[in-house]
Amino acid sequence: MYGGEIMIIKDTKRTFFAFSPYECAAVEEYLGQMVDKGWLLESIKGNFFKFEKTDQKNLKYSVDVLHKVSIFDRKDSDVALEYREYCKAAGWNYICQTGKIQIFYTHDDREAISIHTDEEEKFKSVFKASIYNVFGQFFLTLMFIFNLFIQLFLGDAGFVLASNLGILAIVSASTVILMNCVGFISFCSWIIKARGQLKRDKVMHYNNYKQIRMKSILTKIFGLLILSILLKLLILDNINNRGFNIYFLLVLCIPMIIMTYVKKFINKKRYSKNINMGIIIGSVLISTYLVIMIVMGTVLLSSQETPRNEVPSEKVSLTFRDFGFKENNDGSTYSMFDKSIVAQRIDYSSSNEENQLTYTIVESNSTLVIKFYKKRLLARLNSYGIDLKRIKTSLPSNIVVYSDITKRSFILVAEDKVVDIKKDFSGISEEEFLNVVCKKLLY
Amino acid sequence: MARQQFQNLTEPMYYILMSLLKEMCGVDIMESIGGISKGRVKVGPGTLYALLSKFEKEKMIRETKVDGRKRSYIITDKGKGILLDEYRRLIIMANDGLLCMGAKL
Numbered sequence: 001m002y003g004g005e006i007m008i009i010k011d012t013k014r015t016f017f018a019f020s021p022y023e024c025a026a027v028e029e030y031l032g033q034m035v036d037k038g039w040l041l042e043s044i045k046g047n048f049f050k051f052e053k054t055d056q057k058n059l060k061y062s063v064d065v066l067h068k069v070s071i072f073d074r075k076d077s078d079v080a081l082e083y084r085e086y087c088k089a090a091g092w093n094y095i096c097q098t099g100k101i102q103i104f105y106t107h108d109d110r111e112a113i114s115i116h117t118d119e120e121e122k123f124k125s126v127f128k129a130s131i132y133n134v135f136g137q138f139f140l141t142l143m144f145i146f147n148l149f150i151q152l153f154l155g156d157a158g159f160v161l162a163s164n165l166g167i168l169a170i171v172s173a174s175t176v177i178l179m180n181c182v183g184f185i186s187f188c189s190w191i192i193k194a195r196g197q198l199k200r201d202k203v204m205h206y207n208n209y210k211q212i213r214m215k216s217i218l219t220k221i222f223g224l225l226i227l228s229i230l231l232k233l234l235i236l237d238n239i240n241n242r243g244f245n246i247y248f249l250l251v252l253c254i255p256m257i258i259m260t261y262v263k264k265f266i267n268k269k270r271y272s273k274n275i276n277m278g279i280i281i282g283s284v285l286i287s288t289y290l291v292i293m294i295v296m297g298t299v300l301l302s303s304q305e306t307p308r309n310e311v312p313s314e315k316v317s318l319t320f321r322d323f324g325f326k327e328n329n330d331g332s333t334y335s336m337f338d339k340s341i342v343a344q345r346i347d348y349s350s351s352n353e354e355n356q357l358t359y360t361i362v363e364s365n366s367t368l369v370i371k372f373y374k375k376r377l378l379a380r381l382n383s384y385g386i387d388l389k390r391i392k393t394s395l396p397s398n399i400v401v402y403s404d405i406t407k408r409s410f411i412l413v414a415e416d417k418v419v420d421i422k423k424d425f426s427g428i429s430e431e432e433f434l435n436v437v438c439k440k441l442l443y
Numbered sequence: 444m445a446r447q448q449f450q451n452l453t454e455p456m457y458y459i460l461m462s463l464l465k466e467m468c469g470v471d472i473m474e475s476i477g478g479i480s481k482g483r484v485k486v487g488p489g490t491l492y493a494l495l496s497k498f499e500k501e502k503m504i505r506e507t508k509v510d511g512r513k514r515s516y517i518i519t520d521k522g523k524g525i526l527l528d529e530y531r532r533l534i535i536m537a538n539d540g541l542l543c544m545g546a547k548l
Contacts, residue, residue, distance in 0.1 A: 064489055066489075068496065078512065081512050082469075082492075082512045082514065083488070083489075085470065085512055085513070086469050086470060086488035086489075086491060086492055087488045089470040089473060089488065090473060090487060090488045092488070113473070113486075113487050113488070114487045115487045115488055115489040115490075116487050116489040116490050117485055117489075118453060118455050118486075118487075118490040118493075118494075121455075121489070121490050121493045121494065122489065122490070124493070125489070
Protein backbone atom coordinates (compact mmCIF):
# COMPACT_ATOMS: atom_id res chain seq x y z
CA MET A 1 0.00 0.00 0.00
CA TYR A 2 1.02 3.59 -0.36
CA GLY A 3 2.09 5.73 2.53
CA GLY A 4 5.71 5.30 1.62
CA GLU A 5 6.50 2.78 4.32
CA ILE A 6 10.04 3.44 5.56
CA MET A 7 10.54 0.99 8.40
CA ILE A 8 8.87 -1.01 11.14
CA ILE A 9 10.68 -1.46 14.44
CA LYS A 10 8.76 -3.58 16.95
CA ASP A 11 5.62 -1.59 17.70
CA THR A 12 6.62 1.53 15.79
CA LYS A 13 6.19 2.24 12.12
CA ARG A 14 7.47 5.21 10.12
CA THR A 15 6.08 6.28 6.78
CA PHE A 16 6.63 9.05 4.27
CA PHE A 17 3.58 11.07 3.26
CA ALA A 18 3.90 14.46 1.58
CA PHE A 19 0.81 16.66 1.55
CA SER A 20 -0.39 20.26 1.40
CA PRO A 21 -3.04 21.82 3.66
CA TYR A 22 -5.73 21.53 0.96
CA GLU A 23 -5.12 17.77 0.91
CA CYS A 24 -6.14 17.37 4.57
CA ALA A 25 -9.07 15.06 3.69
CA ALA A 26 -6.66 12.66 1.94
CA VAL A 27 -4.54 12.53 5.11
CA GLU A 28 -7.66 11.77 7.20
CA GLU A 29 -8.45 8.92 4.80
CA TYR A 30 -4.90 7.60 5.05
CA LEU A 31 -4.85 7.79 8.87
CA GLY A 32 -8.22 6.00 8.95
CA GLN A 33 -6.79 3.17 6.86
CA MET A 34 -3.78 2.92 9.16
CA VAL A 35 -6.04 2.63 12.25
CA ASP A 36 -7.93 -0.18 10.54
CA LYS A 37 -4.57 -1.94 10.22
CA GLY A 38 -3.78 -1.33 13.89
CA TRP A 39 -1.51 1.72 13.65
CA LEU A 40 -2.22 4.92 15.58
CA LEU A 41 -0.50 8.17 14.63
CA GLU A 42 1.94 9.37 17.27
CA SER A 43 3.79 12.26 15.64
CA ILE A 44 4.76 13.92 12.37
CA LYS A 45 8.15 15.41 11.55
CA GLY A 46 8.14 17.13 8.20
CA ASN A 47 6.67 14.52 5.88
CA PHE A 48 7.54 11.56 8.08
CA PHE A 49 4.69 9.99 10.05
CA LYS A 50 5.35 7.89 13.14
CA PHE A 51 2.76 5.30 14.16
CA GLU A 52 2.43 3.10 17.23
CA LYS A 53 0.71 -0.26 17.44
CA THR A 54 -2.83 0.08 18.79
CA ASP A 55 -5.79 -2.12 19.60
CA GLN A 56 -8.15 0.83 19.35
CA LYS A 57 -10.60 0.71 16.49
CA ASN A 58 -13.30 3.06 15.28
CA LEU A 59 -11.22 6.18 15.63
CA LYS A 60 -12.04 9.24 13.61
CA TYR A 61 -9.32 11.72 12.67
CA SER A 62 -9.55 15.40 11.93
CA VAL A 63 -6.62 16.90 10.06
CA ASP A 64 -7.22 20.54 10.69
CA VAL A 65 -5.66 23.68 9.31
CA LEU A 66 -4.94 26.59 11.64
CA HIS A 67 -3.75 29.31 9.32
CA LYS A 68 -3.04 31.69 12.22
CA VAL A 69 0.04 29.63 13.08
CA SER A 70 3.00 31.32 11.43
CA ILE A 71 6.32 29.83 10.29
CA PHE A 72 7.87 32.12 12.91
CA ASP A 73 5.82 30.56 15.72
CA ARG A 74 7.41 27.99 17.95
CA LYS A 75 5.89 24.54 18.23
CA ASP A 76 2.92 24.55 20.63
CA SER A 77 2.50 28.31 20.37
CA ASP A 78 -0.11 30.10 22.50
CA VAL A 79 -2.42 30.35 19.48
CA ALA A 80 -2.18 26.60 18.88
CA LEU A 81 -2.62 25.74 22.56
CA GLU A 82 -5.72 27.94 22.84
CA TYR A 83 -7.16 26.38 19.69
CA ARG A 84 -6.59 22.88 21.05
CA GLU A 85 -8.57 23.79 24.18
CA TYR A 86 -11.54 24.70 21.98
CA CYS A 87 -11.22 21.40 20.13
CA LYS A 88 -10.86 19.44 23.37
CA ALA A 89 -14.08 20.97 24.67
CA ALA A 90 -15.77 19.81 21.46
CA GLY A 91 -14.57 16.23 22.03
CA TRP A 92 -11.40 16.15 19.93
CA ASN A 93 -8.12 14.83 21.38
CA TYR A 94 -4.96 16.46 20.13
CA ILE A 95 -2.24 14.22 18.65
CA CYS A 96 0.39 16.39 17.00
CA GLN A 97 1.10 19.35 14.78
CA THR A 98 3.20 19.98 11.72
CA GLY A 99 3.39 23.58 10.53
CA LYS A 100 -0.15 24.93 10.25
CA ILE A 101 -1.66 21.43 10.48
CA GLN A 102 -3.16 20.23 13.78
CA ILE A 103 -4.22 16.60 14.03
CA PHE A 104 -6.97 15.41 16.38
CA TYR A 105 -8.88 12.21 16.89
CA THR A 106 -12.11 11.17 18.52
CA HIS A 107 -13.86 7.88 19.06
CA ASP A 108 -16.38 7.13 16.38
CA ASP A 109 -19.09 6.35 18.89
CA ARG A 110 -18.78 9.77 20.54
CA GLU A 111 -20.81 12.59 19.14
CA ALA A 112 -18.08 15.14 18.68
CA ILE A 113 -19.04 18.32 16.82
CA SER A 114 -17.09 18.61 13.57
CA ILE A 115 -14.20 21.02 14.00
CA HIS A 116 -15.50 23.07 11.09
CA THR A 117 -19.23 23.55 10.82
CA ASP A 118 -19.04 26.39 8.31
CA GLU A 119 -17.67 25.30 4.94
CA GLU A 120 -17.00 28.89 3.79
CA GLU A 121 -14.86 29.59 6.89
CA LYS A 122 -13.03 26.30 6.43
CA PHE A 123 -12.33 27.13 2.79
CA LYS A 124 -10.87 30.51 3.78
CA SER A 125 -8.68 28.91 6.45
CA VAL A 126 -7.38 26.15 4.17
CA PHE A 127 -6.89 28.63 1.31
CA LYS A 128 -4.89 31.06 3.48
CA ALA A 129 -2.75 28.23 4.87
CA SER A 130 -2.06 26.87 1.38
CA ILE A 131 -1.54 30.07 -0.58
CA TYR A 132 1.81 30.98 1.02
CA ASN A 133 3.11 27.48 0.27
CA VAL A 134 1.85 27.68 -3.28
CA PHE A 135 3.38 31.14 -3.83
CA GLY A 136 6.64 29.89 -2.31
CA GLN A 137 6.61 26.88 -4.64
CA PHE A 138 5.75 29.10 -7.60
CA PHE A 139 8.68 31.42 -6.83
CA LEU A 140 10.99 28.42 -6.34
CA THR A 141 9.81 26.97 -9.66
CA LEU A 142 10.60 30.23 -11.47
CA MET A 143 14.06 30.27 -9.87
CA PHE A 144 14.75 26.69 -10.94
CA ILE A 145 13.47 27.33 -14.49
CA PHE A 146 15.76 30.36 -14.70
CA ASN A 147 18.66 28.29 -13.36
CA LEU A 148 18.03 25.48 -15.87
CA PHE A 149 17.77 28.03 -18.67
CA ILE A 150 21.12 29.57 -17.71
CA GLN A 151 22.86 26.20 -17.37
CA LEU A 152 21.50 24.54 -20.49
CA PHE A 153 20.64 27.35 -22.87
CA LEU A 154 22.74 30.41 -22.03
CA GLY A 155 25.98 28.87 -20.82
CA ASP A 156 28.11 26.02 -22.12
CA ALA A 157 25.83 22.98 -21.73
CA GLY A 158 28.86 20.69 -22.09
CA PHE A 159 30.07 21.56 -18.58
CA VAL A 160 26.77 20.46 -17.04
CA LEU A 161 26.32 17.36 -19.19
CA ALA A 162 29.80 16.05 -18.42
CA SER A 163 29.57 16.54 -14.67
CA ASN A 164 27.64 14.26 -12.34
CA LEU A 165 27.10 17.22 -10.04
CA GLY A 166 25.64 19.10 -13.03
CA ILE A 167 23.41 16.15 -13.94
CA LEU A 168 22.28 15.93 -10.32
CA ALA A 169 21.46 19.64 -10.37
CA ILE A 170 19.49 19.29 -13.63
CA VAL A 171 17.53 16.23 -12.45
CA SER A 172 16.81 17.86 -9.07
CA ALA A 173 15.72 21.14 -10.65
CA SER A 174 13.54 19.36 -13.22
CA THR A 175 11.98 17.29 -10.45
CA VAL A 176 11.21 20.36 -8.36
CA ILE A 177 9.74 22.13 -11.42
CA LEU A 178 7.60 19.15 -12.41
CA MET A 179 6.36 18.40 -8.89
CA ASN A 180 5.60 22.06 -8.19
CA CYS A 181 3.69 22.32 -11.48
CA VAL A 182 1.66 19.24 -10.55
CA GLY A 183 1.03 20.80 -7.11
CA PHE A 184 0.09 24.16 -8.61
CA ILE A 185 -2.39 22.61 -11.09
CA SER A 186 -3.82 20.45 -8.32
CA PHE A 187 -4.28 23.52 -6.07
CA CYS A 188 -5.95 25.57 -8.83
CA SER A 189 -8.30 22.71 -9.68
CA TRP A 190 -9.19 22.40 -5.97
CA ILE A 191 -10.01 26.13 -5.75
CA ILE A 192 -12.26 26.01 -8.82
CA LYS A 193 -14.08 22.90 -7.60
CA ALA A 194 -14.38 24.16 -4.01
CA ARG A 195 -15.73 27.59 -5.06
CA GLY A 196 -18.26 25.87 -7.30
CA GLN A 197 -19.41 23.61 -4.49
CA LEU A 198 -19.67 26.52 -2.04
CA LYS A 199 -21.77 28.54 -4.49
CA ARG A 200 -24.17 25.62 -4.66
CA ASP A 201 -24.14 25.41 -0.82
CA LYS A 202 -22.61 21.97 -0.96
CA VAL A 203 -19.84 20.39 1.06
CA MET A 204 -16.40 21.16 -0.31
CA HIS A 205 -14.37 18.40 -1.90
CA TYR A 206 -10.71 18.02 -1.08
CA ASN A 207 -8.21 15.95 -2.95
CA ASN A 208 -8.76 12.36 -1.96
CA TYR A 209 -6.24 9.71 -1.02
CA LYS A 210 -6.19 8.26 -4.54
CA GLN A 211 -5.19 11.61 -6.06
CA ILE A 212 -2.49 12.34 -3.49
CA ARG A 213 -1.20 8.78 -3.94
CA MET A 214 -0.57 9.36 -7.63
CA LYS A 215 1.32 12.55 -6.82
CA SER A 216 3.36 10.84 -4.15
CA ILE A 217 4.32 7.93 -6.42
CA LEU A 218 5.80 10.53 -8.78
CA THR A 219 7.68 12.13 -5.85
CA LYS A 220 9.09 8.73 -4.88
CA ILE A 221 10.23 7.91 -8.42
CA PHE A 222 12.06 11.23 -8.72
CA GLY A 223 13.42 10.87 -5.19
CA LEU A 224 14.94 7.49 -6.09
CA LEU A 225 16.37 8.93 -9.30
CA ILE A 226 18.04 11.77 -7.42
CA LEU A 227 19.30 9.36 -4.76
CA SER A 228 20.84 7.03 -7.33
CA ILE A 229 22.66 9.93 -9.05
CA LEU A 230 23.79 11.14 -5.63
CA LEU A 231 25.22 7.70 -4.79
CA LYS A 232 26.95 7.56 -8.15
CA LEU A 233 28.37 10.99 -7.42
CA LEU A 234 29.66 10.03 -3.97
CA ILE A 235 30.84 6.48 -4.56
CA LEU A 236 31.71 5.90 -8.20
CA ASP A 237 32.96 9.28 -9.39
CA ASN A 238 36.68 9.68 -10.05
CA ILE A 239 38.86 10.46 -7.05
CA ASN A 240 39.42 14.15 -7.79
CA ASN A 241 35.75 14.84 -8.31
CA ARG A 242 34.59 12.69 -5.43
CA GLY A 243 36.34 14.79 -2.81
CA PHE A 244 34.99 17.97 -4.32
CA ASN A 245 31.45 16.52 -4.66
CA ILE A 246 31.30 15.39 -1.03
CA TYR A 247 32.67 18.74 0.11
CA PHE A 248 30.18 20.63 -2.09
CA LEU A 249 27.21 18.59 -0.81
CA LEU A 250 28.34 19.04 2.79
CA VAL A 251 28.49 22.81 2.24
CA LEU A 252 24.92 22.72 0.93
CA CYS A 253 23.89 20.92 4.13
CA ILE A 254 25.06 23.87 6.28
CA PRO A 255 21.76 25.83 5.99
CA MET A 256 19.74 22.70 6.77
CA ILE A 257 21.83 21.93 9.87
CA ILE A 258 21.69 25.54 11.07
CA MET A 259 17.91 25.79 10.54
CA THR A 260 17.27 22.48 12.35
CA TYR A 261 19.14 23.74 15.41
CA VAL A 262 17.47 27.16 15.20
CA LYS A 263 14.02 25.50 15.12
CA LYS A 264 14.95 23.36 18.17
CA PHE A 265 16.28 26.44 19.96
CA ILE A 266 13.10 28.42 19.25
CA ASN A 267 10.85 25.58 20.42
CA LYS A 268 12.85 25.29 23.64
CA LYS A 269 13.17 28.99 24.49
CA ARG A 270 9.55 30.07 23.85
CA TYR A 271 10.36 33.63 22.78
CA SER A 272 7.76 35.93 21.23
CA LYS A 273 6.88 35.68 17.54
CA ASN A 274 8.84 38.87 16.72
CA ILE A 275 12.02 37.61 18.39
CA ASN A 276 11.60 34.25 16.59
CA MET A 277 11.23 36.13 13.31
CA GLY A 278 14.51 37.97 13.98
CA ILE A 279 16.31 34.73 14.89
CA ILE A 280 15.04 32.85 11.81
CA ILE A 281 15.72 35.66 9.31
CA GLY A 282 19.16 36.24 10.88
CA SER A 283 19.99 32.53 10.65
CA VAL A 284 18.90 32.34 7.01
CA LEU A 285 21.11 35.34 6.17
CA ILE A 286 24.10 33.96 8.11
CA SER A 287 23.85 30.48 6.56
CA THR A 288 23.45 31.95 3.06
CA TYR A 289 26.49 34.19 3.66
CA LEU A 290 28.48 31.20 4.96
CA VAL A 291 27.63 29.04 1.94
CA ILE A 292 28.48 31.85 -0.52
CA MET A 293 31.79 32.61 1.23
CA ILE A 294 32.83 28.94 1.47
CA VAL A 295 31.92 28.23 -2.17
CA MET A 296 33.68 31.38 -3.41
CA GLY A 297 36.73 30.67 -1.24
CA THR A 298 36.92 27.11 -2.53
CA VAL A 299 36.61 28.20 -6.15
CA LEU A 300 39.34 30.81 -5.69
CA LEU A 301 41.67 28.39 -3.90
CA SER A 302 41.09 25.56 -6.35
CA SER A 303 41.73 27.86 -9.31
CA GLN A 304 45.13 28.74 -7.78
CA GLU A 305 46.08 25.28 -6.58
CA THR A 306 44.69 22.89 -9.17
CA PRO A 307 47.60 21.57 -11.19
CA ARG A 308 47.22 21.76 -14.93
CA ASN A 309 47.68 18.80 -17.26
CA GLU A 310 45.92 16.48 -14.86
CA VAL A 311 44.17 14.65 -17.70
CA PRO A 312 45.61 11.21 -18.42
CA SER A 313 47.75 11.59 -21.53
CA GLU A 314 45.85 8.82 -23.38
CA LYS A 315 42.71 10.95 -23.21
CA VAL A 316 44.36 13.75 -25.17
CA SER A 317 44.78 12.15 -28.57
CA LEU A 318 45.31 15.36 -30.53
CA THR A 319 47.98 17.83 -29.44
CA PHE A 320 49.83 20.88 -30.74
CA ARG A 321 52.67 18.52 -31.67
CA ASP A 322 50.49 16.77 -34.27
CA PHE A 323 50.71 19.96 -36.35
CA GLY A 324 54.46 20.29 -35.97
CA PHE A 325 54.47 22.75 -33.03
CA LYS A 326 56.24 22.32 -29.72
CA GLU A 327 54.19 22.39 -26.50
CA ASN A 328 55.59 24.90 -23.99
CA ASN A 329 55.83 24.05 -20.32
CA ASP A 330 55.14 27.62 -19.24
CA GLY A 331 51.48 26.98 -18.45
CA SER A 332 50.26 27.84 -21.91
CA THR A 333 49.26 24.21 -22.45
CA TYR A 334 46.44 22.77 -20.42
CA SER A 335 43.89 20.01 -20.65
CA MET A 336 40.91 19.12 -18.54
CA PHE A 337 38.70 16.08 -18.35
CA ASP A 338 35.32 15.47 -16.76
CA LYS A 339 32.92 12.58 -16.98
CA SER A 340 29.34 12.01 -15.93
CA ILE A 341 26.81 9.23 -16.34
CA VAL A 342 25.67 10.72 -19.65
CA ALA A 343 28.72 12.33 -21.23
CA GLN A 344 32.43 13.04 -21.00
CA ARG A 345 34.29 16.20 -21.92
CA ILE A 346 37.89 16.95 -22.78
CA ASP A 347 39.23 20.48 -23.05
CA TYR A 348 42.63 21.11 -24.56
CA SER A 349 44.50 24.28 -25.34
CA SER A 350 48.08 24.96 -26.29
CA SER A 351 49.83 27.99 -27.72
CA ASN A 352 53.16 29.59 -28.42
CA GLU A 353 53.96 33.20 -29.36
CA GLU A 354 52.01 33.21 -32.62
CA ASN A 355 50.05 29.97 -32.89
CA GLN A 356 47.26 28.40 -30.92
CA LEU A 357 45.14 25.25 -30.90
CA THR A 358 42.04 24.91 -28.70
CA TYR A 359 39.40 22.24 -28.72
CA THR A 360 36.58 20.73 -26.68
CA ILE A 361 35.21 17.24 -27.23
CA VAL A 362 31.88 16.20 -25.78
CA GLU A 363 31.24 12.49 -26.11
CA SER A 364 28.09 10.56 -25.28
CA ASN A 365 26.39 7.31 -26.17
CA SER A 366 23.09 9.12 -26.17
CA THR A 367 22.10 10.55 -29.57
CA LEU A 368 19.72 12.89 -27.75
CA VAL A 369 22.59 14.40 -25.71
CA ILE A 370 24.76 14.81 -28.84
CA LYS A 371 21.93 16.43 -30.79
CA PHE A 372 21.09 18.75 -27.90
CA TYR A 373 24.72 19.77 -27.33
CA LYS A 374 25.31 20.37 -31.05
CA LYS A 375 22.21 22.56 -31.30
CA ARG A 376 23.13 24.58 -28.19
CA LEU A 377 26.78 24.93 -29.26
CA LEU A 378 25.86 26.26 -32.70
CA ALA A 379 23.26 28.62 -31.21
CA ARG A 380 25.73 29.90 -28.59
CA LEU A 381 28.60 30.46 -31.01
CA ASN A 382 26.32 32.11 -33.56
CA SER A 383 25.02 34.42 -30.82
CA TYR A 384 28.66 35.53 -30.31
CA GLY A 385 28.76 36.56 -33.98
CA ILE A 386 30.68 33.52 -35.23
CA ASP A 387 28.66 32.70 -38.30
CA LEU A 388 28.99 28.92 -38.50
CA LYS A 389 27.77 27.26 -41.66
CA ARG A 390 27.76 23.64 -42.76
CA ILE A 391 30.53 22.93 -45.25
CA LYS A 392 31.25 20.16 -47.67
CA THR A 393 34.32 18.09 -46.87
CA SER A 394 36.00 14.90 -47.99
CA LEU A 395 35.36 13.34 -44.58
CA PRO A 396 33.01 10.33 -44.27
CA SER A 397 29.34 11.25 -44.77
CA ASN A 398 28.42 10.51 -41.15
CA ILE A 399 30.63 13.39 -40.00
CA VAL A 400 29.02 16.79 -40.38
CA VAL A 401 31.31 19.82 -40.36
CA TYR A 402 30.48 23.46 -39.64
CA SER A 403 32.92 26.32 -40.12
CA ASP A 404 33.11 30.10 -39.87
CA ILE A 405 34.08 32.41 -42.74
CA THR A 406 37.71 32.69 -41.59
CA LYS A 407 38.03 28.87 -41.57
CA ARG A 408 39.59 28.97 -38.12
CA SER A 409 36.69 27.67 -36.11
CA PHE A 410 35.27 24.22 -36.87
CA ILE A 411 32.62 22.00 -35.35
CA LEU A 412 32.71 18.32 -36.24
CA VAL A 413 29.67 16.26 -35.36
CA ALA A 414 29.80 12.46 -35.35
CA GLU A 415 27.19 10.06 -33.96
CA ASP A 416 28.67 10.04 -30.48
CA LYS A 417 30.95 13.09 -30.44
CA VAL A 418 30.92 16.82 -30.97
CA VAL A 419 34.31 18.49 -31.47
CA ASP A 420 34.57 22.25 -31.21
CA ILE A 421 38.04 23.16 -32.45
CA LYS A 422 39.80 26.48 -33.15
CA LYS A 423 43.10 26.77 -34.91
CA ASP A 424 45.14 29.93 -35.00
CA PHE A 425 48.00 28.88 -37.23
CA SER A 426 48.74 28.55 -40.92
CA GLY A 427 50.80 26.22 -43.03
CA ILE A 428 48.17 23.51 -43.26
CA SER A 429 45.23 23.26 -45.63
CA GLU A 430 41.65 23.02 -44.36
CA GLU A 431 41.27 19.49 -45.75
CA GLU A 432 44.53 18.33 -44.21
CA PHE A 433 43.62 19.89 -40.86
CA LEU A 434 40.17 18.26 -40.80
CA ASN A 435 41.64 14.88 -41.76
CA VAL A 436 44.08 15.01 -38.83
CA VAL A 437 41.32 16.09 -36.41
CA CYS A 438 38.99 13.41 -37.69
CA LYS A 439 41.62 10.67 -37.52
CA LYS A 440 42.81 11.62 -34.04
CA LEU A 441 39.56 12.61 -32.36
CA LEU A 442 36.69 10.88 -34.10
CA TYR A 443 38.05 7.38 -34.68
CA MET B 444 -16.34 47.55 5.15
CA ALA B 445 -17.35 45.49 8.19
CA ARG B 446 -21.01 46.46 7.73
CA GLN B 447 -20.82 45.31 4.15
CA GLN B 448 -19.04 42.07 5.05
CA PHE B 449 -21.45 41.27 7.85
CA GLN B 450 -24.60 42.64 6.21
CA ASN B 451 -26.16 39.21 6.27
CA LEU B 452 -24.89 37.20 9.21
CA THR B 453 -24.58 33.47 8.80
CA GLU B 454 -26.25 31.27 11.40
CA PRO B 455 -23.03 30.64 13.35
CA MET B 456 -22.21 34.38 13.31
CA TYR B 457 -25.66 35.30 14.56
CA TYR B 458 -25.60 32.83 17.44
CA ILE B 459 -22.02 33.68 18.46
CA LEU B 460 -22.88 37.40 18.65
CA MET B 461 -26.04 36.62 20.60
CA SER B 462 -24.06 34.53 23.08
CA LEU B 463 -21.61 37.38 23.57
CA LEU B 464 -24.30 39.74 24.81
CA LYS B 465 -22.97 38.25 28.04
CA GLU B 466 -19.22 38.08 28.69
CA MET B 467 -17.90 34.57 28.15
CA CYS B 468 -14.94 32.56 26.94
CA GLY B 469 -14.73 30.60 23.68
CA VAL B 470 -15.45 27.19 25.19
CA ASP B 471 -18.55 28.55 26.96
CA ILE B 472 -19.81 30.09 23.71
CA MET B 473 -20.14 26.60 22.19
CA GLU B 474 -22.30 25.50 25.12
CA SER B 475 -24.27 28.74 25.08
CA ILE B 476 -25.15 28.33 21.38
CA GLY B 477 -26.40 24.82 22.08
CA GLY B 478 -28.54 26.22 24.91
CA ILE B 479 -29.98 29.17 22.96
CA SER B 480 -30.84 27.06 19.89
CA LYS B 481 -31.91 24.07 22.02
CA GLY B 482 -29.28 21.93 20.35
CA ARG B 483 -30.33 22.82 16.80
CA VAL B 484 -27.25 24.89 15.97
CA LYS B 485 -23.78 23.48 16.52
CA VAL B 486 -20.69 25.59 15.95
CA GLY B 487 -17.46 23.65 15.61
CA PRO B 488 -14.33 24.86 17.43
CA GLY B 489 -12.54 25.67 14.17
CA THR B 490 -15.41 27.79 12.89
CA LEU B 491 -15.81 29.50 16.29
CA TYR B 492 -12.11 30.30 16.54
CA ALA B 493 -12.00 31.75 13.04
CA LEU B 494 -15.13 33.86 13.57
CA LEU B 495 -13.99 35.20 16.96
CA SER B 496 -10.75 36.39 15.36
CA LYS B 497 -12.69 38.02 12.56
CA PHE B 498 -15.18 39.73 14.92
CA GLU B 499 -12.35 40.98 17.13
CA LYS B 500 -10.48 42.36 14.12
CA GLU B 501 -13.63 44.20 13.00
CA LYS B 502 -14.18 45.45 16.59
CA MET B 503 -17.56 43.73 16.78
CA ILE B 504 -16.41 42.05 19.99
CA ARG B 505 -13.65 42.87 22.44
CA GLU B 506 -11.47 40.84 24.72
CA THR B 507 -12.39 41.37 28.38
CA LYS B 508 -9.96 39.16 30.28
CA VAL B 509 -7.28 36.52 29.83
CA ASP B 510 -7.10 33.71 32.35
CA GLY B 511 -4.22 31.44 31.34
CA ARG B 512 -5.11 30.40 27.81
CA LYS B 513 -8.78 31.19 28.39
CA ARG B 514 -9.80 34.45 26.76
CA SER B 515 -13.19 36.03 27.39
CA TYR B 516 -15.06 38.35 25.06
CA ILE B 517 -18.11 40.59 25.01
CA ILE B 518 -20.01 42.18 22.15
CA THR B 519 -19.30 45.87 21.38
CA ASP B 520 -21.81 48.55 20.39
CA LYS B 521 -20.80 48.07 16.77
CA GLY B 522 -21.43 44.31 17.09
CA LYS B 523 -24.79 44.98 18.77
CA GLY B 524 -25.80 47.27 15.89
CA ILE B 525 -24.97 44.56 13.32
CA LEU B 526 -26.76 41.91 15.38
CA LEU B 527 -29.83 44.13 15.71
CA ASP B 528 -29.84 44.84 11.97
CA GLU B 529 -29.78 41.12 11.30
CA TYR B 530 -32.54 40.52 13.85
CA ARG B 531 -34.73 43.16 12.16
CA ARG B 532 -33.98 41.69 8.72
CA LEU B 533 -35.02 38.25 9.93
CA ILE B 534 -38.25 39.66 11.46
CA ILE B 535 -39.07 41.42 8.18
CA MET B 536 -38.37 38.20 6.29
CA ALA B 537 -40.51 36.18 8.70
CA ASN B 538 -43.38 38.70 8.49
CA ASP B 539 -43.17 38.80 4.71
CA GLY B 540 -43.29 35.05 4.71
CA LEU B 541 -46.29 35.06 7.00
CA LEU B 542 -48.14 37.52 4.74
CA CYS B 543 -47.44 35.55 1.60
CA MET B 544 -47.67 32.03 2.87
CA GLY B 545 -49.70 32.42 6.09
CA ALA B 546 -52.95 31.22 4.60
CA LYS B 547 -51.30 28.33 2.84
CA LEU B 548 -49.35 27.12 5.85
